[in-house]
Amino acid sequence: MLKDSKIVLHIGGVYGDKEKAIDRFIHNYNLLSPKVKDRLVIENDDKSYNIGDVLKIGKTLDIPVVFDNLHNKILPYDKSKDELYFINKCKKTWKKDQVLIRGQ
Numbered sequence: 336m337l338k339d340s341k342i343v344l345h346i347g348g349v350y351g352d353k354e355k356a357i358d359r360f361i362h363n364y365n366l367l368s369p370k371v372k373d374r375l376v377i378e379n380d381d382k383s384y385n386i387g388d389v390l391k392i393g394k395t396l397d398i399p400v401v402f403d404n405l406h407n408k409i410l411p412y413d414k415s416k417d418e419l420y421f422i423n424k425c426k427k428t429w430k431k432d433q434v435l436i437r438g439q
Contacts (some may be wrong), residue, residue: 342371343401345380353383357392364396372398379406382384386421387412393428400428 349356367375376399379386386400386407393400402421412421 340374341376341399342374343378344426346384346389349383357388359398360392361396364398376401377403378403379410379412381406381409383408383410385412388422390428398428399430400425410415 346360347356364372365374377389378401379389380403384392386402389400392398402418402425404418404421407418407421415423
């Protein structure tokens with residue numbers, strides 16, 4: 336498995352209690368092998384987890400986050416913030432060794 340090949344994942348369902356669902360996601364993430372954790376990236380979705388939720392989970396688990404602007408239009412977190420704001424927030428979740436720069 337290549338560390339620079341990423342798996343982009345939505346958090347999943349809410350099942351009637353978002354906080355419990357987030358706790359389950361965090362618990363299950365911690366059961367993953369280091370090889371999988373090195374590849375996992377989380378993304379906001381259009382039904383359950385807005386970018387605010389995903390940034391909070393990413394910070395808790397210290398994993399990278401990507402921002403889906405189309406999902407944010409459907410399930411916004413903070414309409415007073417523009418897309419660049421959230422892109423920059425997500426950028427801060429990435430460590431230098433997690434970013435693949437082609438051509439180098």
